[in-house]
Amino acid sequence: MKEILAQLGISSQNKGTSTGNHWLAGSGSELESFSPVDGQLIATVQPTDDASYNNVVNTALEAYTTWRTFPAPKRGEIVRQIGDALRANKTNLGKLVSYEMGKSLQEGYGEVQEMIDICDFAVGLSRQLYGLTMHSERPLHRMYEQWHPLGITGIISAFNFPVAVWSWNSALAWVCGNVCIWKPSEKTPLCAIAVQHIVAEVFKKNDVPEGVCCLVQGGRDLGEKLAADERVALVSATGSTRMGKAVAQTVAARLGRSLLELGGNNAIIISEHADLGIALPGAVFGAVGTAGQRCTTTRRLIIHESVYEAFTQKLVKAYGQLRIGNPLDEHNHVGPLIDKDAVTQYLNAIENCKQQGGRFVVEGAVLEGSGYESGCYVKPCIAEVNSQLPVVTQETFAPILYLLKYKTLDEAIALQNAVPQGLSSAIMTLNLREAEQFLSYAGSDCGIANVNIGTSGAEIGGAFGGEKETGGGRESGSDAWKAYMRRQTNTINYSTQLPLAQGIKFDL
Ligand code: NAD
Numbered sequence: 322m323k324e325i326l327a328q329l330g331i332s333s334q335n336k337g338t339s340t341g342n343h344w345l346a347g348s349g350s351e352l353e354s355f356s357p358v359d360g361q362l363i364a365t366v367q368p369t370d371d372a373s374y375n376n377v378v379n380t381a382l383e384a385y386t387t388w389r390t391f392p393a394p395k396r397g398e399i400v401r402q403i404g405d406a407l408r409a410n411k412t413n414l415g416k417l418v419s420y421e422m423g424k425s426l427q428e429g430y431g432e433v434q435e436m437i438d439i440c441d442f443a444v445g446l447s448r449q450l451y452g453l454t455m456h457s458e459r460p461l462h463r464m465y466e467q468w469h470p471l472g473i474t475g476i477i478s479a480f481n482f483p484v485a486v487w488s489w490n491s492a493l494a495w496v497c498g499n500v501c502i503w504k505p506s507e508k509t510p511l512c513a514i515a516v517q518h519i520v521a522e523v524f525k526k527n528d529v530p531e532g533v534c535c536l537v538q539g540g541r542d543l544g545e546k547l548a549a550d551e552r553v554a555l556v557s558a559t560g561s562t563r564m565g566k567a568v569a570q571t572v573a574a575r576l577g578r579s580l581l582e583l584g585g586n587n588a589i590i591i592s593e594h595a596d597l598g599i600a601l602p603g604a605v606f607g608a609v610g611t612a613g614q615r616c617t618t619t620r621r622l623i624i625h626e627s628v629y630e631a632f633t634q635k636l637v638k639a640y641g642q643l644r645i646g647n648p649l650d651e652h653n654h655v656g657p658l659i660d661k662d663a664v665t666q667y668l669n670a671i672e673n674c675k676q677q678g679g680r681f682v683v684e685g686a687v688l689e690g691s692g693y694e695s696g697c698y699v700k701p702c703i704a705e706v707n708s709q710l711p712v713v714t715q716e717t718f719a720p721i722l723y724l725l726k727y728k729t730l731d732e733a734i735a736l737q738n739a740v741p742q743g744l745s746s747a748i749m750t751l752n753l754r755e756a757e758q759f760l761s762y763a764g765s766d767c768g769i770a771n772v773n774i775g776t777s778g779a780e781i782g783g784a785f786g787g788e789k790e791t792g793g794g795r796e797s798g799s800d801a802w803k804a805y806m807r808r809q810t811n812t813i814n815y816s817t818q819l820p821l822a823q824g825i826k827f828d829l
Pocket of ligand 1: 482568617791
């Protein structure tokens with residue numbers, strides 16, 4: 322790993338603040354990045370202090386006046402080169418993601434692939450930032466709308482997707498003409514430094530001024546500062562609902578814009594008409610992938626009573642075959658949780674579930690012994706619950722799966738919707754009526770609703786995000802780019818008169 326770190330520009334002590342190719346000194350207690358894989362200290366990072374923060378924001382504001390003059394397709398061309406630079410660094414960066422965050426190597430590579438894919442998407446988008454034209458009610462007048470950049474996009478990201486979420490935001494924000502300031506999770510500061518080196522190099526090659534891609538590092542305080550900063554036009558924040566509520570209120574108080582991607586509590590309905598051969602891997606991967614630390618992780622299975630026993634048995638058997646261990650070893654299915662706090666939350670949720678009446682058919686435990694020295698490896702577990710106990714309605718960021726039984730589809734949909742979060746949902750059924758009911762206005766209330774695919778993960782081509790406590794934001798594909806731009810309506814009079822709208826007369 323040492324060699325990989327060096328190739329990615331990471332040493333044992335790193336500056337954490339950057340305007341692109343320039344790295345600024347900060348001050349304060351160093352961020353320490355420990356790998357959950359083996360518990361080792363990987364490296365330290367100097368956090369951003371007030372002076373370096375202001376330097377970054379001022380440089381970004383200055384850069385914006387230049388960057389917005391680049392034609393959008395030219396900005397797209399630079400983003401295309403960023404995609405190529407990521408391709409060249411995919412193996413190293415994927416390994417670092419796996420080592421610093423703890424997800425499996427395949428998922429680490431997959432995360433970098435997602436960055437590449439969104440760059441490709443953004444390249445095409447740079448020629449498609451379309452506005453509408455309208456017919457004016459007045460003669461010899463023309464109306465149309467155009468989309469302009471906003472300025473600084475602040476990106477606050479979570480530990481579980483330490484690089485991909487940033488790219489969903491930045492690739493779009495850049496082709497739209499914005500400059501970006503990234504505040505990554507304090508739990509994964511090194512992934513951000515590696516990405517910053519890769520991207521800044523591309524901007525330099527293209528003579529783009531410092532300040533278009535900026536990095537600041539720190540914890541909650543720094544996120545709060547970014548949210549409160551009137552110079553930051555859009556704050557895109559990914560993380561817990563607790564964080565999102567705080568950011569939303571701070572940004573709203575200054576009438577800024579926020580884009581929120583928060584917690585999920587995702588369910589799969591497994592109908593009596595399900596193809597259980599699809600439902601099983603969909604449910605198991607959804608529940609245990611990334612050790613249950615995806616916003617789209619499957620946390621609840623709502624199973625029809627006629628297939629409940631058979632499906633539960635299949636699940637228990639499948640869980641018995643899971644290999645838990647070092648995520649860099651591709652034979653393992655499940656890696657560690659991010660840190661010991663996450664392990665405590667996992668244990669608390671199990672305890673609460675038991676106290677509230679849940680019955681575990683696969684018991685949880687913290688793994689000990691050789692290979693598990695970091696203390697972050699836990700056993701994925703499954704609990705049967707008769708109803709949505711309080712613990713079931715919360716998002717515990719760990720591999721705990723709750724099973725619920727249903728009789729009618731109406732009941733299943735009601736259960737699926739009866740949680741505060743609204744990110745991802747799925748139904749496993751071969752019955753057309755059931756599938757359509759689930760997808761209708763009276764069906765799932767989530768931002769993502771799938772049929773015969775689990776809840777976990779999503780393609781970059783669609784708009785990603787969810788409702789209710791998930792925050793309502795949409796990122797990535799479809800027309801999510803509109804969140805990074807301001808719309809301007811233009812009316813042009815090419816007549817010799819000044820007719821007013823709504824027939825109003827104003828004779829002088
Ligand atoms: P977290 O909320 O603890 O931290 C996320 C980021 O917010 C970090 O950078 C943190 O420093 C910052 N932050 C924390 N409090 C803040 C505040 N008051 N003001 C400003 N910034 C603040 O989340 P986490 O533990 O890193 O990530 C897990 C959570 O993220 C889960 O709830 C998961 O569902 C969610 N998540 C959602 C999505 C999505 O797209 N909906 C994607 C990934 C993760």
